[in-house]
Amino acid sequence: MRAVRVRRAAALTVAGLALALPVTGCGAGRPTVIVVEEGLPAAEVPASDADTGPARKGQQVVPPQKGRPQQAPERLLVAQEDLPDHKVTPEAHDSVPGSVDRPECLELAHAVSGYLPAGRTGWAKAAVVAVASALPDDAPEGQKRAAALDAASSTVTVVTLGSYAGDAARGHFAELQTAGRACEGGYTATAGGESVTVTRVVPHAASGGDEALAYTVEAERDGEPYQTELMVVRKGGTLVNFHADRLSGEAQLAAPAIEAQVRRLG
Known part of the structure; x- marks a missing residue:
């Protein structure tokens, strides 16, 4: 199995950048x-x-993959037993894709929101949050308040996994690579009536599965700059999207979540 590697970058709030609105049952059908x-x-x-x-x-x-049996996405998705120091919560809501001012950036904007391309034969999703160490009972009140605030705005690494028939996963990955190269100078994305201006897309070295890519996406919302991280891994006919989300402060992908998920892919 290949090791996982992604370069880190400081990140600020990504609530607007994700452009993801919950929709019940969308894309969450049985494999x-x-x-x-x-x-x-x-x-x-x-x-x-x-x-x-x-x-x-x-x-x-x-099986959808050229004669190879394909496991149900739920069995491939990272689970609580893989990450004892994190809280893993399965989710049943898909992201809603937004629109962009530059059509060549659409696949990238979708990936930043955690949305996987249509045509999936199976789908699964989970949110991963690090569990903070408990403070002693005699800890100063200021330290307790700071810990509570930090926990309330903890970075969430959202893991979305989709299975595809034939060479569809390979094709979607190639489309995302093309969009990343074409849109390094930025674009404007809109969803739910809110617009976000992406000012720069920075590619980073990444490995895992059969192929992987990673980006830091810098953006502005209401004049305030922030940035988030994105990683996509392809293993055979399966795509896994990782994106970081946080209400405030820095947002970085959780390396343990990525490593555990890639191990699941085999």
């Missing part, structure tokens, strides 16, 4: 497999129905 019946077009069915459905009727069940 599927491709079902092929002679003389009929291919169809997708829930993976949990594969043993009791078409396969038992003499049809051929073909």
Whole structure:
């Protein structure tokens, strides 16, 4: 397994940059497999129905990845047992993609918001937050207040995983690489009536899975500058998006969350 490496950069609040609004059930359906019946077009069915459905009727069940079995996304997603020093919370809400003033930047803007491209055969998501060490009972009140404020605005590393059939994941990764190169000078993104001006996109060396990329995205909202971190890893037909989110202060991706997730991919 390849090691994971991503260069760090200081980050400020990313609440506006993420441009992600919760939508119940969007993209969170059960993982599927491709079902092929002679003389009929291919169809997708829930993976949990594969043993009791078409396969038992003499049809051929073909995994989406060129003959390789594909695990359900929930089994590939980082879990609490992988990160004892963090709180891992599964999420059932997908991000809402916004619009951009430069069409060539759309895939990058979507990735910054944690949105994975359409066409997924399965989807899973979790939020990872570091658990602060407990203070002693006799700690000064000022220290306790500072710890409480820090906990209230803790950086959240949002991990979104999607499975794709065939070479779709490879194609989406290539599109994101192209968008990153084209949009290093920035763009303006809008979602939910709020606009954010991205002033610079800085690529960083990253490794993991079959291929990986990482960016620091610098932006302004209401005249206030801030920045966040983004990393995307592809392993076979699976894409994993990591982005940092925080209400205030610095926002950096949690390296333990990235490492644990890449180990899950195998």
